[in-house]
Amino acid sequence: MLRLEAEQIHSLSNKIKELCGEEVSHCIQCGKCSGGCTVAPDMEDMPNRIMRYIQLNMKDKALTSSMVWTCSSCLTCSVRCPEGIDIAKVMNVLRMLCINEGLKPKERQIHLFNRLFIGMIERYGRVYELGLIVKNNLLSLKLLKDIELLPAILRKGKIGFFPHRAKGIGEIKELFKKSRTFIRG
């Protein structure tokens, strides 16, 4: 049961507006985003419901919902929204808020992969595939996941054994530093 508090009711939508400029309060719940969403058919929530959670300041649901974490940022919703809300951007902000608030996302696998992927980029300036696969399988406790693909991948030289470092790694690290200060504000 949701108890509405007059003082807090607009705080989440205001926070999102502050962070990314998107007016979630403008959502009229038409459902066009959900209708076109590529992942919503397999989810318990739909993008429009996430918007509604924000409008009613239902922080837990809005931040941890599997919808937010499964969103592939394909931007179909953002392009079609009649109120011009960049919904994919809002989803990003929600993921960010979830981590900052120390909440546990429902889709931990996705969160783990995202974290490892971004970590690779920060370290090497590009993806170190083998490292990413090994780390992901180790940390998600699924050691042999997709192992049957390995011989073919190696034979065709799709991934290398050692990481490659990008040339402008210094600049990339600088970018990460800046965005961290933005997120943690």
Add this chain to the structure above:
Amino acid sequence: MTESSHHEKIKLLTLSEVVDVKGFVGNFDVTIRRHPRFVDMSKCTGCGDCLAKCPAKVASEVDLGLGMRRAIYKPFTNAVPNVPVIDREHCVYFTKGKCRLCEKVCKAGAINYEDKEEINTEKFGAIIVATGFSLFDISKYGEYGGGRYKDVITGLMLERMLDPNGPTGGHLVRPSDGKPVKSVVFIQCVGSRDEVKGMPYCSKICCMYTAKQAILLKDHFPETQSYVFYIDIRATGKNYEEFILRAQREYGVVYLRGRVSKIQDWGDKLVVYGADTLASETVVVDADLVVLANAIIPNEDALRLAQLLNIPYDNYGFYTEAHPKLQPVESITRGIFLAGACTFPKDIPDSVVMGSAAAAKVCSLFAADELTVEPKLAEVDPFKCVGCFNCLEVCPFEAIQRDVFEERSVARVVQTLCQGCGNCASACRSGALDVKGFTDEAIYAQIAAPFEETYEEEEAHAEA
């Protein structure tokens, strides 16, 4: 209202009611009962001394029980005419025989306890019925505490509270304990769109006045937060949708899509239990004040007047137009027009449109010297009429009158009233009545025609 009271061609009859209507278009004889005012309108200066001195206090009708009035009173602040009236049922002099304070304080000597009711009959050419509407009784909603919880009020009561001349002087306070209001819950469709407790129709105006009140509250009392429980938002007029969006976006009114299930009174607050179907979540709101948008229903008096004027009405008691699309301001009785919410819930612009249209219809009716009617009229053959007057019984328009023909009593059709429905023609025993162009002979001939042809064809076949 004030303007019309000064107009030289408008005669305003207040405290009056129509008790009988006879005649037909162009010749209505209307009997009007004028109730006694007990105050001489020609002498009263409207100073208001009597209002201050009167000892009898009664719950004010216009303030819907939120405030008090005296036994001598003006119904509301800008009442026209600006002359008080004595409420005979509560006046100390009329009930106990002693007092006459108002007479003593009146410098103009306008008080007249001997005033009597008058009944006059006047002639009118046309009648416009604009009797308005009434409101659904919220006490039927026990789960909302309607009528029991003092802080559960109607939209109209909130409107009175927001009036600077109203019972709370324009201050927003809880009617139960006078404490300030921080959180207001509005509930839409109380009585409307509810087939079990109320009416299945939409009351049309509530969405907009609720948004207006929520905006007003935020404007006047910025510390308040409003919540609106709704089923659908029906904002179909010019700039209406934008208005609702403004309430939501600029004024932060929280709209929750669902009907409230129950309200509990916890003494210092009302706890509202509902749901938001958009979030698929049950919702609880602590409210200081709950405002119910109760349904628009026909006036209590509507049926009596409808029977008097021969206006058909629907299941609910709203008057029926001659045609819902093409004749929305005419009644089926010629010369009687309809305007405003007596036909169905209407907002201000719609009522203005309908009133203006009805007035224009009357003007065009009066502009011609002769009345053009449809040729489809009933006609009596006085030679055949036996004077049983079955027709008089069945005519819904009172278009049949008794007449004398060759020293016999016969029926006669008033052509301006007849609508050509044919009721009389089918009720006539002697076959004296027929609708022009639709005589029995003509109809039988039409039915027979196709069969005759077939018969001839058959004969032709037989010969071949």
